[in-house]
Amino acid sequence: MLHDDDRALHVDTKLIHAGEWRPRIEGAVVMPIFQSASFQTREAADYHDIHYLRLSNTPNHVVLHRKLAALEGAEAAVVAASGMAAITTALLSVLRRGDHLLVQRCLYGGTHAFVTRDLPELGIEHDWIDAGDPASWERQLRPNTRAIYVETLTNPLLELGDLPAVARFARAHGLVSLVDNTFATPLGFCPAAHGFDLSLHSATKYLNGHSDLVAGAVIGRAELLERIKHRLDHLGGCLDAHACALLHRGLKTLALRVRRQWENAQRLAEFLESHPAVARVHYPGLESHPQHRLARELLQGFGGMLSFVLRDGLEGARRLVGRLRLAVFAPSLGGVETLVTLPAMTSHASLSPQERARAGIDDALVRVSVGIEAPEDLLEDFRQALA
Ligand code: PLP
Numbered sequence: 408m409l410h411d412d413d414r415a416l417h418v419d420t421k422l423i424h425a426g427e428w429r430p431r432i433e434g435a436v437v438m439p440i441f442q443s444a445s446f447q448t449r450e451a452a453d454y455h456d457i458h459y460l461r462l463s464n465t466p467n468h469v470v471l472h473r474k475l476a477a478l479e480g481a482e483a484a485v486v487a488a489s490g491m492a493a494i495t496t497a498l499l500s501v502l503r504r505g506d507h508l509l510v511q512r513c514l515y516g517g518t519h520a521f522v523t524r525d526l527p528e529l530g531i532e533h534d535w536i537d538a539g540d541p542a543s544w545e546r547q548l549r550p551n552t553r554a555i556y557v558e559t560l561t562n563p564l565l566e567l568g569d570l571p572a573v574a575r576f577a578r579a580h581g582l583v584s585l586v587d588n589t590f591a592t593p594l595g596f597c598p599a600a601h602g603f604d605l606s607l608h609s610a611t612k613y614l615n616g617h618s619d620l621v622a623g624a625v626i627g628r629a630e631l632l633e634r635i636k637h638r639l640d641h642l643g644g645c646l647d648a649h650a651c652a653l654l655h656r657g658l659k660t661l662a663l664r665v666r667r668q669w670e671n672a673q674r675l676a677e678f679l680e681s682h683p684a685v686a687r688v689h690y691p692g693l694e695s696h697p698q699h700r701l702a703r704e705l706l707q708g709f710g711g712m713l714s715f716v717l718r719d720g721l722e723g724a725r726r727l728v729g730r731l732r733l734a735v736f737a738p739s740l741g742g743v744e745t746l747v748t749l750p751a752m753t754s755h756a757s758l759s760p761q762e763r764a765r766a767g768i769d770d771a772l773v774r775v776s777v778g779i780e781a782p783e784d785l786l787e788d789f790r791q792a793l794a
Pocket residue numbers: 489490491492515517558562587589590608609610611612621622623739754
């Protein structure tokens with residue numbers, strides 16, 4: 408599906424030009440929005456030749472699929488109605504009743520809830536793995552293990568597993584390897600280049616980058632994407648044409664946005680680490696981060712997300728979020744504005760207090776999605792709020 412000459416382009420150029428319709432539709436520089444549920448069928452066609460919005464094959468879908476696949480150097484991609492639609496549809500395409508999944512312990516709360524509450528009802532079991540300890544995975548394999556699931560950088564502790572070892576382990580044992588690449592973005596980590604079968608995104612976050620839509624994406628091997636696309640057609644979690652167009656627009660500035668976010672996050676992390684009111688900071692760009700060296704090896708950037716705990720615990724965290732003037736106290740992440748959350752109340756509220764404790768998520772943990780503001784203003788905002 409890729410235009411052959413797109414593969415050689417720099418990722419910054421791919422964001423603008425890869426996958427675009429050639430020639431441009433009616434010469435339009437910006438891809439028009441095809442606000443049509445259905446498309447005329449020219450000749451007697453079979454079901455898969457029908458062009459219909461739920462089948463994710465309108466021109467607005469196709470251009471995104473080609474661009475996303477090009478960005479990660481993968482064979483194929485499909486967009487979905489949300490990150491959770493992408494994740495659940497992918498898992499339900501590679502697993503069936505009686506199967507077993509190995510899954511990283513600290514996960515985004517929605518994925519955690521799906522794995523622990525919904526999959527068991529469908530007869531699909533799981534075991535938690537420590538993604539940083541490949542030697543322990545073999546012991547958890549069962550004859551019915553079919554897949555292994557990790558996140559590039561975990562939410563909200565920013566842990567980094569041995570990602571190449573995950574892909575190698577999957578290959579050696581005939582498992583499908585899946586990685587949620589939302590936090591790293593295709594600029595920070597390219598799952599296909601490290602041997603992963605599937606990369607998942609909440610496109611709500613960095614890919615769109617403007618906090619004004621909900622979307623998801625699955626990127627990876629063509630044969631798996633075909634299965635996932637069929638399941639998505641049946642489950643109905645397609646992305647609306649307008650949301651496709653917004654995502655397409657947002658994607659074009661991904662490189663500019665995330666590089667600024669990475670720089671801002673590094674500066675904020677260093678500032679917080681040196682502040683007497685802060686007990687600890689989780690950011691892979693800090694030398695104090697347990698996987699800092701691995702992050703240097705694997706990632707093109709340390710990301711725009713960080714989290715920290717104040718010496719004053721939950722009380723201090725509540726006071727801080729009330730005093731911030733620029734950073735907005737709101738869930739979600741990856742937009743141009745800095746957002747602050749308390750994961751125990753938002754992204755990880757669906758975990759029981761025991762599950763949160765086991766995952767190492769302190770109730771007083773503050774998570775920051777760093778935006779593209781001028782760094783001096785951002786640091787000043789945290790300085791005055793911590794004073
Ligand atoms: N994956 C990660 C890492 C997330 O942080 C989120 C949402 O916060 C999701 C997936 C789910 O995405 P969505 O809200 O677009 O369904």
